[in-house]
Amino acid sequence: MKRARSRSSPPLVSRTTAVDEPAFAAAFDALPSPRTTWSAPDDALVLGGGAAATLTAAGGDRFGSIREAAAELFESGDVHAGTEAARPRVFGGFAFHEGACDGEPWGPFPEARFVLPRVQLTVADNGAWLTVNAVGDDADVSAVEDRLAREVDRFAALDRSDDAAAASAASRPPRPGIRESRRTTSREAWRDSVGAAVDRIRAGDLRKVVLAQALEADLAADFPRAATLERLAEKYPDCHRYWFEPDAGDSAFFGATPERLVSLRGRTVETDALAGTTGRGETPNEDEWLARELLDDEKNVHEHELVAETVRDQLEPFAASIAAGERRVRRLATVQHLHTPITAELDADRHVLELVEALHPTPAVGGLPPDRALATIRETEPFDRGWYAAPVGWIDAAGNGAFAVAIRSAVASPRRATLFAGVGVVSDSDPDREWDEVQLKYRPILDELEGDGAGGSLDQ
Numbered sequence: 001m002k003r004a005r006s007r008s009s010p011p012l013v014s015r016t017t018a019v020d021e022p023a024f025a026a027a028f029d030a031l032p033s034p035r036t037t038w039s040a041p042d043d044a045l046v047l048g049g050g051a052a053a054t055l056t057a058a059g060g061d062r063f064g065s066i067r068e069a070a071a072e073l074f075e076s077g078d079v080h081a082g083t084e085a086a087r088p089r090v091f092g093g094f095a096f097h098e099g100a101c102d103g104e105p106w107g108p109f110p111e112a113r114f115v116l117p118r119v120q121l122t123v124a125d126n127g128a129w130l131t132v133n134a135v136g137d138d139a140d141v142s143a144v145e146d147r148l149a150r151e152v153d154r155f156a157a158l159d160r161s162d163d164a165a166a167a168s169a170a171s172r173p174p175r176p177g178i179r180e181s182r183r184t185t186s187r188e189a190w191r192d193s194v195g196a197a198v199d200r201i202r203a204g205d206l207r208k209v210v211l212a213q214a215l216e217a218d219l220a221a222d223f224p225r226a227a228t229l230e231r232l233a234e235k236y237p238d239c240h241r242y243w244f245e246p247d248a249g250d251s252a253f254f255g256a257t258p259e260r261l262v263s264l265r266g267r268t269v270e271t272d273a274l275a276g277t278t279g280r281g282e283t284p285n286e287d288e289w290l291a292r293e294l295l296d297d298e299k300n301v302h303e304h305e306l307v308a309e310t311v312r313d314q315l316e317p318f319a320a321s322i323a324a325g326e327r328r329v330r331r332l333a334t335v336q337h338l339h340t341p342i343t344a345e346l347d348a349d350r351h352v353l354e355l356v357e358a359l360h361p362t363p364a365v366g367g368l369p370p371d372r373a374l375a376t377i378r379e380t381e382p383f384d385r386g387w388y389a390a391p392v393g394w395i396d397a398a399g400n401g402a403f404a405v406a407i408r409s410a411v412a413s414p415r416r417a418t419l420f421a422g423v424g425v426v427s428d429s430d431p432d433r434e435w436d437e438v439q440l441k442y443r444p445i446l447d448e449l450e451g452d453g454a455g456g457s458l459d460q
């Protein structure tokens with residue numbers, strides 16, 4: 001097992017100043033690689049460029065290793081953040097399980113990687129902020145202040161967010177179109193594997209397993225990075241949106257997920273149980289009808305309750321109190337899900353990665369019992385999950401953090417994208433309906449690849 005290593009060593013110098021908000025695409029394009037973006041409904045938008053420090057780890061101890069490396073990084077700092085949202089945070093994610101990054105397209109992705117951006121734009125309720133971070137040999141206060149002054153000048157020359165032409169959808173590069181696509185799993189293979197999982201569940205060997213597929217698409221034109229993120233932000237404003245570029249190569253892992261894994265602030269924990277899916281209707285009435293049917297559907301409610309119960313059980317050892325809200329329907333642009341919000345107060349101070357490790361993988365992406373479900377996933381799926389369905393998010397110096405489950409996601413390079421989507425299999429799952437559900441879950445990303453470019457769309 002590899003230990004986490006920090007490529008630079010503390011101390012850390014961080015300086016921030018208020019700036020006029022640049023247009024998203026202009027800021028994204030102005031940042032150096034590796035770029036990071038993070039955006040959540042209750043969080044500031046962060047765009048990071050370059051790496052003042054990179055923490056990587058692998059193996060079963062990757063959560064603990066990153067925690068140690070982050071503690072070391074944040075140990076001694078000279079920080080003038082200006083606003084809370086611009087305080088130093090490392091952004092990144094984990095592999096779904098050990099060995100999940102072995103195959104393509106995961107080559108450049110370690111099993112855990114977090115970055116303290118070298119240059120960071122933070123767009124919060126109280127305005128836009130530009131930060132320069134430096135660590136180790138680069139951590140010289142006057143050099144950081146000079147760099148910040150240069151970055152402020154550079155960003156001042158960019159299009160502004162309130163410039164209608166820069167922000168207009170019409171001026172964006174079109175969606176690239178798909179020239180050719182390949183599925184990892186044929187319909188026959190899917191029927192066989194879902195059927196085999198159902199048999200094991202009925203035999204009492206498993207309670208639930210989430211099986212996924214991948215879809216590789218050759219793009220007809222270059223993948224428009226910033227425009228795709230802008231379109232996802234408009235269509236999925238209530239989702240966690242993320243973009244992670246590895247250190248090498250020209251790919252990125254990105255997505256717009258409705259599923260929060262956990263957020264920790266002080267001792268207050270918020271999490272979601274999200275499982276059980278139906279489509280969107282053509283009309284508001286049809287939407288309502290589908291939502292009511294989902295709330296009453298035994299198979300979906302069972303699939304959902306296994307997640308809600310397990311999340312509560314997994315939080316129990318850490319919690320002074322836990323409260324679950326009412327089960328309701330969460331409506332997204334392409335699907336509707338059963339959703340139970342869960343909150344807890346911890347019994348002691350904890351690091352968010354302790355909770356991430358305890359909760360991942362929830363049965364919304366793994367299954368029950370966890371070990372048997374994971375073994376089934378490894379035996380069944382003919383591709384590597386990499387960071388798909390794994391925790392992505394951020395950590396700060398106090399051990400607070402927010403993590404989402406990286407579903408509705410893909411790895412994209414300029415001319416290729418690999419998309420991932422899965423479904424919860426329970427005792428009365430029907431393979432063909434589950435196949436259709438996988439296709440719905442590709443939609444958030446697929447809609448941004450198909451369409452108005454030169455290429456075509458996917459046959460379902």
Ligand SMILES: C=C(O[C@H]1C=CC=C(C(=O)O)[C@@H]1O)C(=O)O
Nearest residue numbers: 275276277364407421422423424
């Ligand atoms: C595993 C995925 O979705 C999970 C989250 C919400 C609903 C799910 C379901 O109804 O099967 C899945 O558990 C995915 O989108 O790849």
